[in-house]
Amino acid sequence: MNPPLHRPVWAEVDLDAIRNNAAVLKAHARVEHLMAVVKADGYGHGAVPVARAALEGGATWLGVALVEEGIALRDAGITAPVLVLSEPPAEAAAALLAAELTPTVYTHGFAAALTAAAGDGVVDVHLKLDTGMRRVGLAEEFWEPAFARLAASPSLRVAGIWSHLAVGDEAGNAFNELQGERFARGLAMAEAVGLRPDLRHLCNSGGTTLYPALHHDMVRTGIALYGLEAAPGVKLEGLRPAMSIRTRLSLVKRVQPGDTVSYGRRWTATEPTVIGTVPAGYADGIRRGLTGKGQATHRGRRVPMAGTVCMDQLLVDLGPDADAEAGDDVWLLGGPAEDPVTAEDWAAWLDTITYEVTCGIGARIPRVHLGE
Numbered sequence: 001m002n003p004p005l006h007r008p009v010w011a012e013v014d015l016d017a018i019r020n021n022a023a024v025l026k027a028h029a030r031v032e033h034l035m036a037v038v039k040a041d042g043y044g045h046g047a048v049p050v051a052r053a054a055l056e057g058g059a060t061w062l063g064v065a066l067v068e069e070g071i072a073l074r075d076a077g078i079t080a081p082v083l084v085l086s087e088p089p090a091e092a093a094a095a096l097l098a099a100e101l102t103p104t105v106y107t108h109g110f111a112a113a114l115t116a117a118a119g120d121g122v123v124d125v126h127l128k129l130d131t132g133m134r135r136v137g138l139a140e141e142f143w144e145p146a147f148a149r150l151a152a153s154p155s156l157r158v159a160g161i162w163s164h165l166a167v168g169d170e171a172g173n174a175f176n177e178l179q180g181e182r183f184a185r186g187l188a189m190a191e192a193v194g195l196r197p198d199l200r201h202l203c204n205s206g207g208t209t210l211y212p213a214l215h216h217d218m219v220r221t222g223i224a225l226y227g228l229e230a231a232p233g234v235k236l237e238g239l240r241p242a243m244s245i246r247t248r249l250s251l252v253k254r255v256q257p258g259d260t261v262s263y264g265r266r267w268t269a270t271e272p273t274v275i276g277t278v279p280a281g282y283a284d285g286i287r288r289g290l291t292g293k294g295q296a297t298h299r300g301r302r303v304p305m306a307g308t309v310c311m312d313q314l315l316v317d318l319g320p321d322a323d324a325e326a327g328d329d330v331w332l333l334g335g336p337a338e339d340p341v342t343a344e345d346w347a348a349w350l351d352t353i354t355y356e357v358t359c360g361i362g363a364r365i366p367r368v369h370l371g372e
């Protein structure tokens, strides 16, 4: 396909992979509801096309971090239920409801803001319990009074109760069981005062993969939907990575032993070899930390990056006998190769997690959605 802009660097997002992954997750979880977490522009994949593909694949809910992200889905014509995963400031309550987004609630202040914004209407809310993450959520000491207050509220209906796992991606970690028990206790207490949530949910991708007993009525999957490991080795069979990053060599040159390449002269040729220039760099999220570690693929073969990654360019060592010319495809992620470069490789090279890899691919790299 042709590069979309004047610079041949683009990310291809395979929407068939998203559809497939949603279906795989739903089949595995055996729950009625699958939430596709599409915050942060769909973990860098493009929230709107990913949301549509996930819904086509069987997702029934969407999850966002920001009211703005939910409004963007609505502006694109998406009508599926959207949960805002944290409370926004109270001033955002009216905008949240106007966009028909579902609020998460865990403070008295935000519940009051929603009540005021609801007017004479009734608003469905999802109540978030803190069962151990200690980030956001209602602390256990407040569960009983909050449940009682919500049970008596004429404006807020508790349509969901949920929590979030801190180590869902760790097999055999007893903290998951503990969070599961606390969550079950919270649900029982809520029921005892008459709350009847339609949806109870606890698991992210890691929990969905490793802890079937904690699936409840819905699982909320982000990273697995994009076909990536939640942690090394934590990935369901059948999931396919959706994102590839494709570039074309802007220049090819021969270097001789002793020649150095790029800023800081950190790479020295030890034999005559062919260096290719790739027109993408750290300003695109191709992180400078890949210097001395990163690889790409050229003509189906892995080649190492050579020298310091620059702001807009990087170099690859195509090898002494390379059959290469300017305009050749180079894939920084994915692509047609027996051993394509993966987000998991990047995560290892950069000492980070797959999430940060795709979220970090800059806005300067256009996303091209395949299979729309």
Ligand SMILES: Cc1ncc(COP(=O)(O)O)c(C=O)c1O
Pocket: 037, 085, 164, 203, 204, 205, 206, 220, 221, 222, 223, 224, 230
């Ligand atoms: C509350 C909540 N639920 C679900 C997810 C999805 O997590 P994952 O990408 O690990 O599936 C996230 C993402 O961080 C989250 O914050």
